[in-house]
Amino acid sequence: MKIQSTGLYQEMQAMASEAGRVRPQDPNKLPVQATAATSSAQFGDLLSDALNTVAGLQRDAKEKVTAVEMGDRSVSLAEAMIAKNKSSVAFDATMQVRNKLIEAYKDIMSMPV
Structure with a gap:
């Protein structure tokens, strides 16, 4: 699985800074946090x-x-095992990522509103 950690880290920092921004609209109202619509698409x-990378592998x-198994000499046993x-x-x-996402979803769904 090929995930570029620097890009992911930068995206996480950008989302954290975006979540930290608050737009004051009315002094009597609570501040509303800005949300980025593109973060979910990304x-x-x-x-x-x-x-897709896992499926390709x-x-x-x-x-x-x-x-x-067919006896092709161009592919070695070591290559196949690797x-x-x-x-x-x-x-x-x-599977570990999936399990963590499901666990996080269950935690969010069990939170009182």
Whole structure:
């Protein structure tokens, strides 16, 4: 899974600074925080790209394992095993992210309003 940490970190900083901004409108009203409509689309794109990367790794691993099983000399057993382990690690990481997202969703839904 190829996620660029610097871009993600910068995006998180930008969202944190955006969330910290307050627009005073009326002194009698509570301040309203500014929200960025594009942050959810960017997160969705990031998540979609990550899932596509994992799917690509799995396809590549399957192709290499099949090539080794069929006796193709252009693909070595080591290449197939490395591709299989890469796809396994990427899938495990994806499952961990999914579990954290579900846990966060459940925490938010159980909050009293």
